[in-house]
Amino acid sequence: MNEQSTAIPKAQSQFGAVWQQFRVHRGAVFGLIVLGLLAGFVIFGPLFWPEVKLKVVEALKVKNQGPSLRFPFGTDQLGRDMMVRMMAAGKVSLAVGFVAMIIAIFVGTGIGILAGYFKRLDGPLMRLTDLFLSLPLIPLLLVLVMLFRDTIASGLGPELGAFLLIVFAIGITSWMQAARIVRGEVLALKEREYVLAAKSIGVPARRVILRHILPNIISPVMVAATLGVAEAIITESVLSFLGLGFPPDFPTWGRLLFDGLQYIQLYPERVIWPGLAISLTVLSVNYIGDGLRDALDPRIRGR
Amino acid sequence: MLTFTLRRLLLALPTLLFISLIIFLLVDLAPGSPMSEIPLTVPPEVRQKMIEALGADQPVFVRYILWLRQFFWVEPANLIDGWFGSNLAGDEQRILSWQSRSPVFTVIGQRIPQTLTVIGTAYLLGIAIAIPIGIYSAYRQYSFFDQLGTLVAMIGFSVPTFFSGTLFIIIFAVWLHWFPTKYDTTLLVTDWPSFVLQLKQMAMPVMVLALANAAAISRYMRSSMLENMGQDYVRTARAKGMTERVVVLKHVLRNSLIPVVTVIALGIPSIFGGAIITENLFGVNGIGAALIGAIHANDLPMVQTLAFIFAVLIVVFNLIADVLYGLLDPRIRYE
């Protein structure tokens, strides 16, 4: 036997295979790097660039400055360091984006699967989807804030309380898209031969869903998830635009963007930094989602 | 299919009634009062009288029943009167906006043309751009065009519309003076110069919205195409010797359009309510701007009526999307 040419290549682990395919997608790798950098910036940045609290008088002397060594991103109209604000704001924005998306995907996928797989649940669940789609977001948020803000704030403090409320509100108003996508896929998958075969040999519904349906809807769920993060971050910035949300001295990128809009002609960098940050975050998340979608699809992998 | 459609239509009515109740209660529960924009110089006793005159102090269920009656009987009667010159409605109280004391449906009637013109055009333009981009991106996956198209699409929905809108205003209106900053709703298109003027004032809001719409739709198109490009029948078709053009545009595209068409159908209600920020920014007096203005002024009849109209649109277009999905994809079976 010839030792070299007929050696069977070592089998790759599934994770290894996925990673291989992911690496091919240049955009996905770019997205991963950028997101990593942004996350690093907001999480570890304050360790290297701590906030120096100035007295009001001194702060006002340095107001409205452009980028310099002392203030790499410049200062705002009250003399606050924009870089420090960007870091603090980034933590909140990223957290809101991801947590809201997780809630939305969880709820959406769950409802989508149930609606797609069980005919009897389809009608009522889809009507529930219609109801949530019809709810106007702003009054809903106002009502939630009014009803729950004090109870939550007394338990967890005003900032964490506001964070949970906003994340919850965004999450429960953005699951509908994911639910529809998942339901559509499940409806189609339900009629595939292997599902029919599994049902015919008496596999309980729970196992059919977990073993056959769920792994095959990861692809559309990924797309929905990446769109969900984008939507969550943008919805948060729109809410800041309308003044709802976090306490005023609690910056988020959307808030910084909105605050900077009135100075756009004079100091455009105040709009560009947060705008760029939001855009890059969403961009990289989407690229990652794209790469993941390709990597997780066994039909594309290894092509 | 037919029984499915009929059953859905029948279900839609109680669903809509239930949704109307939820919306009514939700908007009512939200804090705020129509008196918030009244200057502080007006003393509390006068404010109380104003609230009574608006009918805002009646209990919520009384107002709900009154609103139901007005929405389902008085307003359609007025509509028929307007079309046919009859006098069905007579002097019945119509749904009045608390801000302007004008009938809500008059305001809607004034605003629908603007919304359809500007937002509707942006949606169509977005679709027209998105589909070819999505097709070609999927066909040449990872090529330069794909990367570029993906990049543009990503940018399209990464950037919030109020950011891109303001940037456009600064660049095109303030620096270059190409377009006006405020939309002139009194402009009547009667000849070529006024048509050009209309195009000019529509340009920026349409650009902003088309970019955002195209981004989302092109992503769906691309992912749907990619799923189908790997199918066996594509390989078969190629093996049979069909040209790429036929394979892609006749076979793959048709199957890929199914989810995209449903997404497009689902997006149509958002034409009306979704472009709130853009309408506000550019001064296009459309329905979305009416809703946000009414929310700020706590004009409950307006908010409730508009929200309910959107709900009706959403339910109707959901039904249309489902029926389309069933018609186009024979693998879906509805009983």
Next chain:
Amino acid sequence: MNLKSALLGAVCAFAMAPAAFAERGTDGEVKLTFPQAVSIMNPYLSSGTKDIFAASMVVEPLAGYDDTGALIAKLVSDIPSVENGGISEDLTSITWKLLPGLLWGDGSPVTAEDVVFTGQYCMDPAGGCAQLSKFEGIKSIEAVDAATVKITFNAPKPNPFTAFVGSTSPVLQKAQFAACMGAAAPTCTDPNSMPLGTGPFKVTGFTVNDTVSMEANANYRDATKPAFASAVIKGGGDAEGSARAVMSTGEFDYAWNTQIAPDSQAAMAAEGKGVFVVAFGTLVERLEMNMTDPSADLPEGERATVKHPHPFLTDINVRKALSMAIDRQTLTEVGYGAGGAPTCNIVPAPALYASDNTGCLTQDIEGAKALLEAAGWVDTNGDGIREKDGKNLSILYQSTVNPIRQDFQALIKDWWAEIGVETELKAIDPSVFFGGDAGSPDTFQKFYADVEMYANNFDGTDPEAYLTQYKCDKAPSPENQWQGENMNRFCDPAYDAMVAELSGTRDEAKRAELAKKLNDMVTKDSGIVVPLVHRGTLSAHSNALGGVKINAWDSELWNVADWFRVK
């Protein structure tokens, strides 16, 4: 006449020439933009200042105020007074004589019947008239003859210039509004949005919350005015957009309420296409201190009521120290620029009523600290917050969502931190804060906070009604559904007694003295109200628009008939 005066005369004539030689309708269209769109053209049903200003181009009152705050006659031959017999000796009635030959927009004559009708229209109990307070205390309005109206009051009224004075109280045409009395008032959509008036313009088109189109009124009493043939008011967007439309792109001639950041003001003014104009009325941005305890631990119905006095704001030293720590000059520069001035009075104008009160204008951090130390508020546990008897100086400071107010909050929080006071900031949606919804915990009447900040002013030039707001019985409480104007729950019998004295005083000098004393009682002497900035109304107009005289006492568009195109 020598050469110099001849030349001077010639120069004057030349400057006046555009105004003198302009005929009606020769200058084309004047375009105005408001950041909030006009909803209705009837000031009696209006939902805000924007509607009143827009309506002032079409409907007019009998008399108004000019830019100095003096009364001017509009539809009458002259202002009634005791001397000319227009006001009765016992101050219980006032008689107005209409100008001869006045016509409505449709050509019919203006008569005293229209004035009488307008009074009935607003005083109708079912009408929900927003300007009802202007008709308070009136016993009757009667038409003595076709051109004379006599208003009789229930009691002697030192200031009878309330009804039909100022753009909030115009005269409506009886024929047009006859079917709109009482409960039918809101249903008259056409008269409400296209009223017939005596003003320089007539409404030709109206889209709700969007655009008002007008043309010059052919029946206006001055045949050479207005110079503009048509006018349009476009609403919507924000203050930035409005200012930009006038100062940068030149698409509009006049932008109302362009309250933008001082730096932006300077940059736009530097472009040279237009100017910002500011007029100071009575609007004062202030901090109100809560004299009652807003703690969430108290049961609903007792929270923020006089049953529980505030733990530390009842100490006058704390209030004074909090005020001393604030640098009002900086606040004004950061927030309003030329559109504001630091102030220590809640009645900053007219000059007659403005108390000579400047003690708070200089910031004194050390003095504040010393005051707190002396009063026993010390930081015993080193956390940077002063306390006494177990009570921390920890303040919840609320205001509305507004970039300038948020900046103020941030600055004041820092200053108070320097003197050892901890502050938590809260920003509430304006429609909730000012909504007066008894069920919401965030209204400014409920005042579930220690300090709140907003701006308030009064109508016209007499501060009596305004100062009456601080009487003991005007405190909001569960008993009156939280509808009251004394947000601080300030209660001082001496104050109430002086207010009663003011309402009975007729002599103008004596009234002014009492008003100043009352102002001092709530500001300088007690520190209950901490005025910050005297805010002016800031608007912008292009250099191509002449004749603009911004007015803080009446509608800003009070003299739109005199506007012309600068050639």
